[in-house]
Every structure is written in structure tokens, then in C-alpha cells.
Amino acid sequence: MADTGVPQVPETQGFSTSTTMSAIGTVTETDSVVNIIANCGHETLPYPLGLLVRDHAEYTSTYTESTIADQGLVTYAKSMTTDTAGVPTPNLFNVETDKVVEFIGSDTGRMTSDENTVLDGAGISFLDSEILICPFASGTNNVNPAFCNIVQEGSSVDLTLGSLTTGTQQRYIMKKASGDGDPDLPVSDPGVESDYSIKLTGFGDIPAMGSAEASIDVHAQEGRIHLSFPVPGIHDPKAEDLVYSETTTASGDISLFQKVMSYNSKITGTGTSIIPTGA
Template identity: 65%
Template sequence: MLCTAAAFADTGVPQVPETQGFSTSTAMSALGTVTETDSIVNVIASQELEGISPLIEGESVYTSTYAENTIADQGLVTYAKQMTTDTAGVATTNLFNVHAEKVVEFVGTDTGRMISDENSVLDGAGVSVWDRVLMICPFASPDQFSMNPPFCNIVEEGSSVDLTLGSLATGTSQRYIMEVSDAGTVYDYPVSDPGVESGYRITLTGFGDIPAAGSAEAFLDAHIQEGRVMTGIPPVAPKAEDIVYSELTTVSGDITLFQKVMGYTSTITSPGVLNF
């Protein structure tokens, strides 16, 4: 899923002065029971969280969540996962604030079963802000009156599997925290060039000629609301776009292959012009 339009896009949010990073690596191999539970929630605002509503000009706020809950019982289990979370501003498109990669193989006994759920949510909102403080390229803002309109966008992605046998691989990524703009302003603004991005992928197979057994589903839900800068003094920016998107894919039985790749990208590609 791609959401890009002339200056209609998520701006992201600038990093705070002190940044934090978490990194974990997990590897397990067992005959019996294995569990893994991960959860992270990050709420970050461009100015302050206290009294954030209503947003004033130039403000933005993002809520990011990621969760996994896996339990494999009465079987042979191999589990490997790499996860990183960083609140530092992202400068390029190939880096992320949240990134997780997981591979699980399970062969159940007569009553063996593995259940694994993953969920990723990225929710961002912001009001009108001058393009000149958001973009590095000096030609991205042709005049001092170019503005990025208000937006309110939320994207949820994830999967759920229930298996007696199978090999599962998933990947999650989010980018929404940007470097601080060097625009010489009183408040911090994000450098929005990399764009906001959320992605999820899942691959489920069996072993050789033996298919996976059980059920699996993957989903994407999105609600995109974008404004349009209009004329007037003071200028008004009514909602000009409203997209609701939902997708769910399911499979059950003997599964030779179940693969799904989903992604959301919101990038400022050209300036918005404000005419008085």
C-alpha cells in the first residue's frame, strides 16, 4: 500500500535529545515447551505530551506498538529472533526505529501445538507545517508559503498461526522518528526526507515434501486521512482525502506455502502551495 501525494504525507516526528536503543537476540532449541512474549509501546511528540490535544501549528505525535506472543508445547522447537528498537532519528530509507526478524520451526508430538501471534501498529497525526523546515533539498520548497497539510493516519499489520507442524518466518519494520531539522526554529521539526514506513511479511512452509499442518492468517488495516491547504487569512486546511483499507488472508489444512508481504509508505514528494 502506497500513500504519496503532493505534499500530503506523514512528516514523522523529531527525535528527543537523549535517545535510547534496545537490542535482543534469542535462540532456543528444545523438546518440550517454548514461550516468547515481546511488547513495546512508544508515544513521542514533536513538542510535549502533556496537554497535546488539540495540536497547534507544526506539532505532530506518533504512537508505535509491536507485540509477539508465541507458545510451542509438546514438540521439537527451534526458535531464533533478532529485534532492535531505537529512538534515534533515522536519516535514510533503509533504516528503521523498530525492526524484528523471527524464524520458528515446530514438529509437534501427537498432542503438540504451536500458536504464534504478531501485531504492529503505527499511528501518526500532525497539523500544517512549513515545507522549508521539513526538507533537506533547498528546491523542495519553492517559496516560504509552501506547507504540508494536516494528517491523521493509522496502519495495523500482523499475523496469527496455529500449527502442529511447520516452519515460520516473519519480519516487522517501522520508521517514524526523524533527525532534528537545522532550520533555526524555536521548536524541533523532523527532517522528513526518508518518509514514514511500516512493513510486515510472513512465510510459512513445511519441511521438504511434507507440508505444514494447521492454519494461518495475515492482515492489514489502514485508515488514511489527509488535508489540503486552502486559501484564506487565516488559511484553512480541511480534510481532502479519506482512505479505509482492510485485507485479511487465511489458509488452513496441509499448507505447502503461505507467503504475504505488506507495506505502508508515506513520503513528501513535492511541495504544497499556499495561496493568499
């Protein structure tokens, strides 16, 4: 099974920033975004989903950056967009960043840059026919069972010279499905996604100097069946527990350090069929 995403709230917020700096001296940039959103509308967040029966999801998204470039020639450019509106297609995102930093340090010059993202989603069973547009992936009585998935991605560099490029993308808020039911339901077709990329080079034949690290950690816990008559406090059994971790490092004279990481969780087929008792 897979992430369903969470439906947007009626009032949405969107903002974007664009930053450009060129300096000899010191440059700093600190960013932080945290968003917790759920469709269990009568409760205070964060809310334990174990107390609910069906059709509820809760997501936590974070993004942080801390860059300090001191005693050197610095060029810094970054764009950042955050939007809580529901995403209708796979090529759009709720959080998106692009950053390019070039640094040439003096004898004592140094640049450090840390970037981290987290996307944490959990949900109780959803009827596929209520959250999927595609009729071939949404049988009438088929269910997407409970899930609890978290992915963490990011990088850290410590340089005296180098050209750094990074990019971040997160999609987890979906359009609200039609209907006036309680709770609101997501249109899950675009799928949940978290991407991160980093590229570090030098200048021409001169390599970057310093150290770089990039990593991804995933913990996926998902169900396989749905209890026909769920009772509060009794849940779909866990059928998968997947842990994945990967870290890449380089230090010294670095001609190229490049890593692309992507987490994609999308419902592409029918879920488990509900079999009534006695059938």
C-alpha cells in the first residue's frame, strides 16, 4: 500500500522568497519551515490516529537550512516556494527550493552549509473509490490500509572553496475530493513525493576543497488488509516494516560530489477487498 496524502484545508497559504547576495566578507542564510496538517478536523494537532477508525491522515513536513560563509568571496542565490493548496498533478509540489552558492575563501575563510528535510505521514484505512480518480485503481469495495511512513534527506558541507547546488521538492497536500462528508478526503492520484539533490564542484580545473556529506533515511510501515468492522483502538495489522539508510561522504580535493535522492509513494493499483462477515 502507499501514502494517501492529506486534503487541503479550505483556506490556503502560499509564499515565496528569492535571495541573491554577492559579497566579500560574511554571508548568512537561515531558513525553517514546519507544517503539520491533518483531516481529523475536530481535534488539536498532533492527534493520535490510533483513536480513529477510518479515512484520517496526518502529515508533518519540515525544511531547514543554515549557511555561514565567512572571510571570502561569496555568491549566493536561492528561491523558495511553499504552498498549502492541494496539488493536482505529479509535477507540482507544496515545498520547493533551489540554491546555488559559490565560495572562494581567504587563508582563514570557511563556508558551512547544512540542509535537511523530513516528511512524516500516517493514515488510517481509506476506501480507494473515495480517493482515486482512475477507475482501474479504485474498486468499489477496495481499501488502502493503514500506513506510517517517514523519510529524511539532507546534506552538510564544510568548504574553503567550491560551487554548491542543491534542490528540494515535497508533495503531500492533495486536492479535496468532492462531497460533503466528514472527514474531508484527499484526491490521492498525484502521489506523495520527497526529492533532494546536491552537486558540489570546483572552478574549472581547480577542485572544491573541504568535505561533503549527503544522506537519506526511510522507515515505512504499512498494512496489507483492512478489518471489515473496525473498532476504535483495534487497527489493521502491520504487514511491512522497511528501514533504509544511505550516507555518502567525500573530503579533500573534490572534483565532483553529486547525489540525487527521491521518495515516491503512490497508489497505482486496487487495495484489499472488504469481505463482509459470513460471505
